[in-house]
């Protein structure tokens with residue numbers, strides 16, 4: 401009796417969920433129905449545009465579906481300004497590939513753009529920027545296009561990117577610019593260590609951005625943040641090869657928005673040029689960096705595991721050579737372990753005119769060839785038990 405009653409409940413429960421899931425099934429716009437060909441040859445831009453327009457014309461949650469296969473796309477502009485739908489999921493089981501000729505997208509800033517969109521989710525998929533020929537062109541010293549960022553979200557809100565793979569972008573892989581509330585998770589990014597300007601995820605003028613459970617191996621910063629960025633969480637990200645997780649470059653212009661409330665937690669750096677870095681140009685600016693937490697990080701053979709560089713001067717050429725006006729305060733480095741590839745594990749080179757304040761180092765243990773790595777600093781003060789005093793480290797040579 402009890403058993404059959406239980407069985408009855410199970411059946412009822414099952415039917416309940418079954419019908420609920422049928423009712424909840426979103427209308428699906430399959431790009432193949434709009435003329436896309438997954439043959440790796442045909443230009444599919446028109447089909448993707450039409451599927452986007454159809455999803456945007458409805459107001460209930462919709463899915464744009466991209467089945468397996470390779471789709472060639474030139475520049476794509478997913479315009480959200482007239483979109484009625486604030487719940488579009490682009491589910492990608494295939495690969496979106498840039499055209500073979502890098503010139504087709506190489507002179508535009510971005511390859512695939514979502515602008516003024518709300519509630520867009522990208523689920524799965526691979527983006528292939530086919531950057532190698534453009535990098536070779538740049539390497540040869542010839543006149544080449546600047547290159548396009550593979551995926552850009554501009555002035556958009558409530559964004560989710562989950563399970564996306566991006567490889568061999570011409571320039572940056574992913575940009576989040578002017579956005580609020582963006583969740584990036586399970587992202588895989590790869591490009592060769594020598595590929596120029598292939599930043600993994602770049603966050604600009606945005607707030608409420610998280611990057612979690614992701615892996616970035618590339619030729620420039622794994623994650624970078626530029627002025628006007630706040631409330632960022634980077635957690636559980638593996639970086640390497642690459643140039644580390646960076647705030648900056650900041651302070652190129654006089655009037656600049658600051659960067660605040662950034663947490664980088666439980667990340668691993670392997671063979672990277674930097675671990676966690678803050679970089680500013682040495683010239684006047686009213687920009688600032690405030691409230692940054694670096695916590696539970698592992699460094700393996702990293703050249704500059706912890707670095708603040710307020711005399712940023714890439715390639716030592718044509719730099720302003722003044723004093724940075726960017727005020728850095730409230731930076732905590734906690735529980736950071738591993739190995740430095742150079743003698744200097746901690747390098748805090750702060751501004752003469754705006755010294756770094758509120759720097760806390762706690763449980764930072766970095767080795768270089770089995771010896772404790774050095775800490776070097778300039779114009780930095782720390783808080784220890786409420787007492788402010790100069791950081792105990794070697795003067796800069």
Ligand SMILES: *[C@@H]1O[C@H](CO)[C@@H](O)[C@H](O)[C@H]1NC(C)=O
Pocket residue numbers: 608630631632633661663
């Ligand atoms: C700081 O950013 C986190 C996201 O990492 C957010 O949850 C928190 O509310 C922010 N704090 C403030 C004071 O805005």
Ligand SMILES: *[C@@H]1O[C@H](CO)[C@@H](O)[C@H](O)[C@H]1NC(C)=O
Pocket residue numbers: 721
């Ligand atoms: C930077 O400026 C200082 C003082 O103005 C000067 O002595 C130094 O040579 C300059 N360095 C470079 C690399 O221009």
